[in-house]
Amino acid sequence: xxxxxxxxxxxxxxxxxxxxxxxxxxxxxxxxxxxxxxxxxxxxxxxxxxxxxxxxxxxxxxxxxxxxxxxxxxxxxxxxxxxxxxxxxxxxxxxxxxxxxxxxxxxxxxxxxxxxxxxxxxxxxxxxxxxxxxxxxxxxxxxxxxxxxxxxxxxxxxxxxxxxxxxxxxxxxxxxxxxxxxxxxxxxxxxxxxxxxxxxxxxxxxxxxxxxxxxxxxxxxxxxxxxxxxxxxxxxxxxxxxxxxxxxxxxxxxxxxxxxxxxxxxxxxxxxxxxxxxxxxxxxxxxxxxxxxxxxxxxxxxxxxxxxxxxxxxxxxxxxxxxxxxxxxxxxxxxxxxxxxxxxxxxxxxxxxxxxxxxxxxxxxxxxxxxxxxxxxxxxxxxxxxxxxxxxxxxxxxxxxxxxxxxxxxxxxxxxxxxxxxxxxxxxxxxxxxxxxxxxxxxxxxxxxxxxxxxxxxxxxxxxxxxxxxxxxxxxxx
Amino acid sequence: xxxxxxxxxxxxxxxxxxxxxxxxxxxxxxxxxxxxxxxxxxxxxxxxxxxxxxxxxxxxxxxxxxxxxxxxxxxxxxxxxxxxxxxxxxxxxxxxxxxxxxxxxxxxxxxxxxxxxxxxxxxxxxxxxxxxxxxxxxxxxxxxxxxxxxxxxxxxxxxxxxxxxxxxxxxxxxxxxxxxxxxxxxxxxxxxxxxxxxxxxxxxxxxxxxxxxxxxxxxxxxxxxxxxxxxxxxxxxxxxxxxxxxxxxxxxxxxxxxxxxxxxxxxxxxxxxxxxxxxxxxxxxxxxxxxxxxxxxxxxxxxxxxxxxxxxxxxxxxxxxxxxxxxxxxxxxxxxxxxxxxxxxxxxxxxxxxxxxxxxxxxxxxxxxxxxxxxxxxxxxxxxxxxxxxxxxxxxxxxxxxxxxxxxxxxxxxxxxxxxxxxxxxxxx
Numbered sequence: 001x002x003x004x005x006x007x008x009x010x011x012x013x014x015x016x017x018x019x020x021x022x023x024x025x026x027x028x029x030x031x032x033x034x035x036x037x038x039x040x041x042x043x044x045x046x047x048x049x050x051x052x053x054x055x056x057x058x059x060x061x062x063x064x065x066x067x068x069x070x071x072x073x074x075x076x077x078x079x080x081x082x083x084x085x086x087x088x089x090x091x092x093x094x095x096x097x098x099x100x101x102x103x104x105x106x107x108x109x110x111x112x113x114x115x116x117x118x119x120x121x122x123x124x125x126x127x128x129x130x131x132x133x134x135x136x137x138x139x140x141x142x143x144x145x146x147x148x149x150x151x152x153x154x155x156x157x158x159x160x161x162x163x164x165x166x167x168x169x170x171x172x173x174x175x176x177x178x179x180x181x182x183x184x185x186x187x188x189x190x191x192x193x194x195x196x197x198x199x200x201x202x203x204x205x206x207x208x209x210x211x212x213x214x215x216x217x218x219x220x221x222x223x224x225x226x227x228x229x230x231x232x233x234x235x236x237x238x239x240x241x242x243x244x245x246x247x248x249x250x251x252x253x254x255x256x257x258x259x260x261x262x263x264x265x266x267x268x269x270x271x272x273x274x275x276x277x278x279x280x281x282x283x284x285x286x287x288x289x290x291x292x293x294x295x296x297x298x299x300x301x302x303x304x305x306x307x308x309x310x311x312x313x314x315x316x317x318x319x320x321x322x323x324x325x326x327x328x329x330x331x332x333x334x335x336x337x338x339x340x341x342x343x344x345x346x347x348x349x350x351x352x353x354x355x356x357x358x359x360x361x362x363x364x365x366x367x368x369x370x371x372x373x374x375x376x377x378x379x380x381x382x383x384x385x386x387x388x389x390x391x392x393x394x395x396x397x398x399x400x401x402x403x404x405x406x407x408x409x410x411x412x413x414x415x416x417x418x419x420x421x422x423x424x425x426x427x428x429x430x431x432x433x434x435x436x437x438x439x440x441x442x443x444x445x446x447x448x449x450x451x452x453x454x455x456x457x458x459x460x461x462x463x464x465x466x467x468x469x470x471x472x473x474x475x476x477x478x
Numbered sequence: 479x480x481x482x483x484x485x486x487x488x489x490x491x492x493x494x495x496x497x498x499x500x501x502x503x504x505x506x507x508x509x510x511x512x513x514x515x516x517x518x519x520x521x522x523x524x525x526x527x528x529x530x531x532x533x534x535x536x537x538x539x540x541x542x543x544x545x546x547x548x549x550x551x552x553x554x555x556x557x558x559x560x561x562x563x564x565x566x567x568x569x570x571x572x573x574x575x576x577x578x579x580x581x582x583x584x585x586x587x588x589x590x591x592x593x594x595x596x597x598x599x600x601x602x603x604x605x606x607x608x609x610x611x612x613x614x615x616x617x618x619x620x621x622x623x624x625x626x627x628x629x630x631x632x633x634x635x636x637x638x639x640x641x642x643x644x645x646x647x648x649x650x651x652x653x654x655x656x657x658x659x660x661x662x663x664x665x666x667x668x669x670x671x672x673x674x675x676x677x678x679x680x681x682x683x684x685x686x687x688x689x690x691x692x693x694x695x696x697x698x699x700x701x702x703x704x705x706x707x708x709x710x711x712x713x714x715x716x717x718x719x720x721x722x723x724x725x726x727x728x729x730x731x732x733x734x735x736x737x738x739x740x741x742x743x744x745x746x747x748x749x750x751x752x753x754x755x756x757x758x759x760x761x762x763x764x765x766x767x768x769x770x771x772x773x774x775x776x777x778x779x780x781x782x783x784x785x786x787x788x789x790x791x792x793x794x795x796x797x798x799x800x801x802x803x804x805x806x807x808x809x810x811x812x813x814x815x816x817x818x819x820x821x822x823x824x825x826x827x828x829x830x831x832x833x834x835x836x837x838x839x840x841x842x843x844x845x846x847x848x849x850x851x852x853x854x855x856x857x858x859x860x861x862x863x864x865x866x867x868x869x870x871x872x873x874x875x876x877x878x879x880x881x882x883x884x885x886x887x888x889x890x891x892x893x894x895x896x897x898x899x900x901x902x903x904x905x906x907x
Contacts, residue, residue, distance in 0.1 A: 041515045043547040059832040068522045074553010075546045
């Protein structure tokens with residue numbers, strides 16, 4: 001399944017054995033009491049009645065499979081915002097996403113006026129080798145018109161088993177005749193990691209945590225180190241707008257920067273969902289300084305990485321408060337009927353914090369200047385986990401730690417396209433290059449460039465620091 | 479029997495692992511009825527049961543069965559049809575109380591339909607399909623297409639349609655606070671509306687030059703057909719010439735009684751079918767016209783727009799399909815279905831869903847599609863930011879209220895007058 005932490009492999013096997021036993025005991029005990037199953041059947045009966053009524057009396061004859069799909073989805077959606085039902089097709093899509101690879105052509109596409117338009121062919125893929133170009137319009141697939149299909153349906157048709165051929169009919173600017181291009185599908189990997197040198201700084205953007213993320217990260221950092229030819233002054237790990245992904249990948253990525261200590265603790269109802277992952281020796285940055293960028297779009301696995309590196313003081317976290325999704329979902333396959341995505345655990349950072357409905361507060365809060373068209377007309381709070389209806393309530397941290405923080409909704413998820421305008425990135429680069437004084441943890445950098453100190457939280461109110469006059473200074477001293 | 483035998487063997491193996499033969503008889507006894515119950519389930523319900531069991535044993539919050547079944551029913555209904563709702567016994571009791579408190583003479587004059595919404599959405603759940611002429615809502619400029627985000631501060635996503643009770647609040651309940659979203663703007667418009675006595679003038683007749691008569695139907699209430707009949711006779715006498723044509727203005731009219739649209743259509747139809755009600759549980763019911771045409775075949779123009787909904791669409795389609803009237807304006811709303819409460823056995827509440835739909839005389843379903851006018855004239859002001867309904871304009875005294883637009887300023891109306899004048903001139907002997 002989705003947990004592959006070999007760190008805790010033996011513990012896991014032992015616990016799983018115990019869990020199995022416990023289950024068996026429970027089973028015999030419940031059967032000897034009055035059967036709770038009778039109640040399940042009574043409830044199912046009610047559902048069955050509704051189903052019958054809808055089948056017989058609804059104005060149009062409904063499709064049975066769709067009814068049940070919707071019912072199962074409604075049942076799970078009622079539990080929390082992250083539990084859901086994946087029918088066979090959605091399950092396949094999700095597997096493609098988490099696996100990070102699929103059989104296909106290797107083009108990014110959009111839809112324009114009912115026709116599929118190539119945004120760009122991806123390097124080294126069959127589409128690029130066959131000479132497909134940006135702005136090509138795909139009109140037919142294997143001789144069949146695309147008009148009438150949704151983008152999703154067209155993409156579905158272009159994907160398929162590796163080594164199978166497909167013929168695309170292309171309209172290209174400057175050519176009067178349509179062009180037929182035959183392409184043989186190959187394995188296409190969704191690149192979750194993009195990286196580049198920013199002078200002496202290695203910049204790595206992780207856009208999702210799929211099965212390739214950790215391997216991609218290691219490979220690309222290695223390549224950039226070689227390209228630079230000397231030790232970089234530091235690393236920027238950009239987790240902004242990264243919605244998360246696989247737990248084991250979040251653990252591996254955190255481990256890439258940590259030598260020892262806990263990375264994350266997950267705690268569920270059953271022992272198999274309750275685990276602690278620890279770091280192993282080894283740091284891909286050789287102990288160089290790491291800055292992590294987060295914003296309101298950084299969720300889940302991103303928050304695990306940011307939280308672990310923050311708690312170990314391994315990285316300074318820059319940006320705006322993260323989304324605040326502190327729960328773990330397990331994908332449970334249902335054979336031919338797709339799968340269910342079920343919230344099975346909460347996770348805690350190494351210091352025992354739960355970020356559920358709170359998010360990770362950056363050490364240095366840096367606001368982006370919003371372009372005029374994005375500035376809200378009324379001050380509206382950006383959405384985060386705390387704004388989701390029926391979200392899990394935040395709870396006090398592990399180990400009796402006092403956490404008095406209130407639930408807070410997310411922050412802005414805006415990142416400018418041009419790196420020069422990206423205030424969060426520019427701040428990180430300046431800091432790594434030593435072009436500015438070290439800011440104190442808790443500094444807030446406003447969009448207009450002024451800085452102030454975060455107001456102390458009530459729980460630590462006795463610390464008499466951060467006078468308002470000092471806070472106005474550009475770069476507070478430590 | 480074979481089944482039981484097999485399951486006992488299976489259990490024995492399990493029991494041997496835990497090491498207690500003591501458990502065997504107990505398990506074997508209580509297992510059988512459940513086994514039988516499970517065997518009786520359809521494969522689809524078995525799939526549900528399977529998911530329920532997994533969720534119960536593994537979901538972080540230890541969910542209970544009723545909560546999950548409730549979610550399942552809501553999920554099933556919500557995707558079927560936005561109007562579909564589950565009423566639990568408690569909801570039914572509350573509805574009964576609301577109905578008893580109903581006072582038909584008071585209303586704010588608003589008609590809404592539920593929107594299709596993703597689960598857990600907290601956004602506006604209701605769309606206004608129309609407001610009654612001269613009602614507090616129409617005067618405030620509320621109109622077709624406005625979304626109702628909150629009522630009295632409560633997000634509408636949390637309200638069952640039976641709870642809205644726009645027409646069911648007794649006078650002493652006081653004013654409603656509405657939060658409305660209009661057009662692309664996400665800034666809500668806050669409006670306070672107090673229910674008022676319903677106006678008795680369901681039909682207003684206005685004589686126009688050249689022997690034309692304008693009938694504005696403000697609402698399809700119980701008085702409508704009778705009122706129309708009562709008006710026609712005396713008003714015809716005030717015309718400057720013998721009646722040469724009739725304009726029936728059905729723009730921005732929604733809520734109403736179907737028997738009134740049938741009755742009104744029948745006034746002008748000598749023969750033919752007015753409308754047919756189709757359900758899946760029974761044979762289709764046609765409503766034929768009785769002989770007689772109150773204006774003896776004189777030409778009729780019916781004005782429609784996107785605010786023409788429900789009962790008004792049935793009337794318009796009946797006259798269009800029987801070639802009794804020419805429709806001018808813009809496409810109608812497409813609300814031609816019947817929703818009803820279907821109760822669940824054993825006092826377990828009811829579901830409200832679409833159970834029937836109306837077909838026009840030529841067999842077109844009136845739901846969803848809407849009626850296309852014979853002559854399309856887009857309203858002059860399609861501006862989403864306009865302060866009033868299409869048939870209204872801001873009042874001259876500038877107090878922010880809306881009033882009926884004058885005939886001379888009404889482009890669709892002028893087109894209708896021109897059309898009728900042309901055909902009545904052409905057919906002159």
